[in-house]
Amino acid sequence: MTGRAGSHPVTNGATSAMTTLAREMKASYAFVERNFFLTKRYWGWEVGWLIYALAGALSITLIGQDQGDQRLLISLLIGAVFWNYVSIVFSFIAETVAWERWEGTLEYTFMAPIRRYTQLVGSTLYAVIYGLIHTGFVLLVLVLFFGLDLSRADFLTAAIFTLLGSLSLVGIGMMAAILPLLYVERGAQMTFVLQSLLLLFSGVYFRIEILPHWMQVVSAFSPGTYLLDGVRRGLMDGTPVTSLIHDVWPLLVMAIVLIPVGVWTFGRAERYAKRTGKLKRVG
Amino acid sequence: MPALLVDHVTKRFQTGRKKKPVIAINDVSLRIERGEVYGVLGANGGGKSTLIRLVSTLLTLDTGRVEVFGYDIERDEMSVKRIINRVSVDAAFFKKLSPAENLLYAARLYGLDAGSARQEAVRILSRLGIKESRLSRPLEQMSRGMQQKVAIARSILTSPTLLLLDEPTTGLDPRSKLDVQTFVEELRDSHDATIVLTTHDLVEAERLCDRIGILNDGRLIVEGTADELKELVAQDHDQEPTLQAVFMTYTGRSLDDDVEEDGAADDE
Numbered sequence: 001m002t003g004r005a006g007s008h009p010v011t012n013g014a015t016s017a018m019t020t021l022a023r024e025m026k027a028s029y030a031f032v033e034r035n036f037f038l039t040k041r042y043w044g045w046e047v048g049w050l051i052y053a054l055a056g057a058l059s060i061t062l063i064g065q066d067q068g069d070q071r072l073l074i075s076l077l078i079g080a081v082f083w084n085y086v087s088i089v090f091s092f093i094a095e096t097v098a099w100e101r102w103e104g105t106l107e108y109t110f111m112a113p114i115r116r117y118t119q120l121v122g123s124t125l126y127a128v129i130y131g132l133i134h135t136g137f138v139l140l141v142l143v144l145f146f147g148l149d150l151s152r153a154d155f156l157t158a159a160i161f162t163l164l165g166s167l168s169l170v171g172i173g174m175m176a177a178i179l180p181l182l183y184v185e186r187g188a189q190m191t192f193v194l195q196s197l198l199l200l201f202s203g204v205y206f207r208i209e210i211l212p213h214w215m216q217v218v219s220a221f222s223p224g225t226y227l228l229d230g231v232r233r234g235l236m237d238g239t240p241v242t243s244l245i246h247d248v249w250p251l252l253v254m255a256i257v258l259i260p261v262g263v264w265t266f267g268r269a270e271r272y273a274k275r276t277g278k279l280k281r282v283g
Numbered sequence: 284m285p286a287l288l289v290d291h292v293t294k295r296f297q298t299g300r301k302k303k304p305v306i307a308i309n310d311v312s313l314r315i316e317r318g319e320v321y322g323v324l325g326a327n328g329g330g331k332s333t334l335i336r337l338v339s340t341l342l343t344l345d346t347g348r349v350e351v352f353g354y355d356i357e358r359d360e361m362s363v364k365r366i367i368n369r370v371s372v373d374a375a376f377f378k379k380l381s382p383a384e385n386l387l388y389a390a391r392l393y394g395l396d397a398g399s400a401r402q403e404a405v406r407i408l409s410r411l412g413i414k415e416s417r418l419s420r421p422l423e424q425m426s427r428g429m430q431q432k433v434a435i436a437r438s439i440l441t442s443p444t445l446l447l448l449d450e451p452t453t454g455l456d457p458r459s460k461l462d463v464q465t466f467v468e469e470l471r472d473s474h475d476a477t478i479v480l481t482t483h484d485l486v487e488a489e490r491l492c493d494r495i496g497i498l499n500d501g502r503l504i505v506e507g508t509a510d511e512l513k514e515l516v517a518q519d520h521d522q523e524p525t526l527q528a529v530f531m532t533y534t535g536r537s538l539d540d541d542v543e544e545d546g547a548a549d550d551e
Contacts, residue, residue: 023394026391026394027392030388030391033387033388033391034377034380034388037377037380038377038379041380042379103376103378105377107336107375108369108375108389110341111339111340111341111364111367111369112393113361113365113392115361271343274340274341274342274343275343276296276297277296277333277342
């Protein structure tokens, strides 16, 4: 019930860092659990989305089959499957604001006593878990469909690159999430523009080397480039992660730089939205 | 220490590059004591919801200062957020989720234990006339009145010391409206709750509020108890001593005009 002024734990200095961290982690879980509930309630839509992802991945991979080139087939399969994963993680984070605006809960969430990174960590964590399950299923179906032999694959390499790539994408996703915050009507759609640029510059379906020089320079700044290169080498050639350090460190650097930049940018955008009253409007 | 101190607050919005900014709140000052129910009346666009949003930390101040139980809303934002909660005119929920799922989400955001939060939610909702069996169905299957009751349950679940009720009964059927009003009365009478209530309903304001302030064009033009305000218009303006007359005198319009104009639109 209301009315516990004075007894509320709001002391500024007394609350230990550990207590604060525990509280923020608990609040992060709120977003994981809420998104799980939403996935459950929208299960029909989830099935539809899975069929869409499977059909898209199959269509692209069949180009390799048509060319009679097994290596091309696997390369396209990895591109399609991991693009699915990247899209899911990126969309979930980038749509953090858009979704709440659509539901009308944005103001409620923004006035809750949580740090913004708590919200972003929770949304990201769920995105990664959901993305891994979704992508794992698509990968399994495709491997069975084409009867692929992955006995030489190094799955540890693929897993490490997926994880590192996810961290880097989180930072970009956070920056993309400010678009629906700033542009109420079209912000959500603008995140797809960023996604398409990631698709173009990351060599999802082709080698980076075939791009014009200036595009290759741009692709060096996309985490997708290193993620896909690492995963392809791991799954197709069985290359251990220790031989791919040149792909690991850019991902690490990007994660270390992009996540704080993403949180900072989101904070600035939130301040701007509060100054201009953009939190209120329902898109 | 006042429960809420609003000190010379001004808030402007830029509506276009070449347009003059709109002053939504214009040098407003007010002081609400602990345990008080303070009603804010005003025409649409008068600044009621902007004031609530400012106190809710959803807007930044242009000038002035707001304190909630001594905490400055800009310097001590997180502390303020922990001790306030708000019910808006639209029940803001994930409509596909059930009341239980929505309330669990709220409880976790505020660091409450999930099990005891559920028990408390059941108790509050039962008091508001919603059975436990309804807690697992999606909110979209509930009437607007029931959704608003769940919103009220959610707001008091977090034990706010300052509760901001922004037109909580607007659009509700008479029965739901009565339920909500009775519940607010109960909060006022049996708990140490400080409540800021914006409303279009003069009867509601008179029934629930210890003091009433009238906002017009962003300015707080008069405040006092319902009796004081009625006496004021009777003595100074030779009007009938009713809140309707108070509203018309100080805003230059009747509340009926205001409600008709309102439609589905929100304040400001």
